[in-house]
Amino acid sequence: MAEDEDEGGFGGLYEDGHWVWDEATQALIFVSDLPPKPVETIQVPTKVPTGTVEFRDDVDLIEQIRFRRRYQRKLKPGQPDVITLQDVKDIALFTAPVSLLSPMLINMLHLPTTERFIRALIMYSQYYLQIADEMARRMLELEAKVRTPYCDMLENEFRDNLSDLRVLIAKEYSTMIIGGGDTRKFHHMGPQKKRKSLSDKDAHLFETLLRMTVQIVWLALGRKAFNQIELEINRIFKSETFNAVEHTLHTDYVAKMMKEEKDALLGICLRRDKKLNTRSPLMNEVFCHRDIDFRLLSLGVVKYNQYSARTLYMKRAVAGPEESLAEFGIVLGILGLPRSIFDTMLRPLPSVTEGKSKASMSSTSSYSASTKSSVSVKKNVILKLYSDIVLPTKEAKIPYFPSHFPDATEEIRPCSDVQRLRWLNRLARILYP
Incomplete structure (x- = not known):
């Protein structure tokens, strides 16, 4: 059976x-x-876009005291008390969600190449917002006026200035991509570029770095025009086709621009191609057929015998010490301003003309947003915190061209290793209590 x-x-x-x-x-x-x-069918979990990550901007007094005691940069004897890029990075790291942070991101934020990269982005974003407002005003005025050749000359100057500032960003961005200099250990194929490519890990690092950079730029520019900053930064890195922020917000800000605005704000180095062959506007600027001062491609790294007024201004803005920015008339957001006129979270304190002492102002600054009048006062203070950028005029012809490429290097300003270790220890305590 x-x-x-x-x-x-x-x-x-x-x-x-x-x-x-x-x-x-x-x-x-x-x-x-x-x-x-x-x-x-296998359900593949989708990653949350980093653009939707929310930073805390309503830190209470207890958290501010904890930040000031444990994580705020301590001044060395004789060091001027001005706002540095490290101060802005500290605020961004303190208010960032833990899901965005990683030891690799913290280490990368404390590299000289990354600092030059962020400072170039701050200068570009500030000048972009400045020219965007100017062009919007000009377009309204030209509805009742006739364009003259001087209009084209002025707008071409705006266009060239923005293009040169994009080259400064692309210079540092290219160094990160190829793993050059101090970014070797962050390359997706390892320091020796011999191991298997970790493309997913590299993409995640890039996205988190980009989101963190947007926050740092927004803080450095006085907490204004966040959406405009985020849209433009994502556009120059990912192009209009792959701008995830634009696909989320649906602003159509590029399509709404008039021709003159597009020429001035976007430049002429635009390469139209199929989606798979799309290059970011930053790379288009590097490989653009226009007159580019060769010194822009290595400012702050290679030491040249001669600098024009324009390249010297940009070098000091990107790689110079923050305490000397005001001395040379360089405007870089709130960087270089006295730290005493800001609270712990780098918000401007109320005006002294209100008849309050500095102690009373610092104790009540967190509650100043409770009334409409105080909000309007704060906005006026932010608008007057720093003046507009005035770039030196571009030379008609480069008078200096070396017979060979210089091999001398500039003195690289190191980042704060103390602050880097503080943020690494904080992240370790949060992740492994």
């Missing part, structure tokens, strides 16, 4: 089907009579 059950339960390879003759192969083939099995 058992043998009959075993024999009846035996399932052969060619059961539930039949054989047919195939003329093409001149052979018998087996055709199953069973219905096809449904294909099981």
Whole structure:
């Protein structure tokens, strides 16, 4: 009986089907009579876009005291008390969600290349907002006026200035991509570029760095025009086609621009191609057929014998110490301003003309947003915190061109290793309590 059950339960390879003759192969083939099995689809979890990550901007007094005691940069004897890029980075790291942070991101934020990269982005974003407002005003005025050749000259100057500032960003961005200089250990194929590419890890690092950079730029510019800053930074890195922020907000800000605005704000180094061959506007600026001062491609790294007023201004803005920015008339957001006129979270304190002492102002600054009048006062203070950028005029022809490329390097300003270790220790305590 058992043998009959075993024999009846035996399932052969060619059961539930039949054989047919195939003329093409001149052979018998087996055709199953069973219905096809449904294909099981695997649900791949989608990553949350980093653009939707929210930073805390409503830090209470207790948290501010904790930040000031544990994480705020401590002044060295004789060091001027001005706002540095490290101060802005500290605020961004303190208010960032833990899901965005990683030891690799913290280490990368404390590299000289990354600091030059962020400072170039701050200068570009500030000048972009400045020119965007100017062009919007000019477009309104030109509705009742006639364009003159001077209009084209002025707008071409705006266009060239923005293009040169994009080159400064692209210079540092290219260094990160190829793993050059101090970014070698962050390359997706390892420091020696010999291991298997970690493309997913590299993409995640880039996205988190980009989101953190947007926050730092927004803080450095006095907490204004966040959406405009985020849209433009994502555009120059990812192009209009792959601008995820624009796909989310649906502003159509580029399509709404007039031709003159597009020429001035976007430049002429635009390469229209199929989606898979799309280059970011930053790379288009580097490979653009226009006159580019060769010194822009290595400002702050290679030491040249001669600098024009324009390149010297940009070098000091990107790689110079923050305490000397005001001395040379360089405007870089709130960087270089006295830290005493800001509260712990780098918000401007109320005006001294209100008749309050500095102690009373610092104690009540967190509550100043409770009334409409105080909000309007704060906005006026932010608008007057720093003046507009005035770039030196571009030379008609580069008078200096070396016979060979210089091999001398500039003195690289190191980042604060103390602050880097503080943020690494804080992240370790949060992740592994």
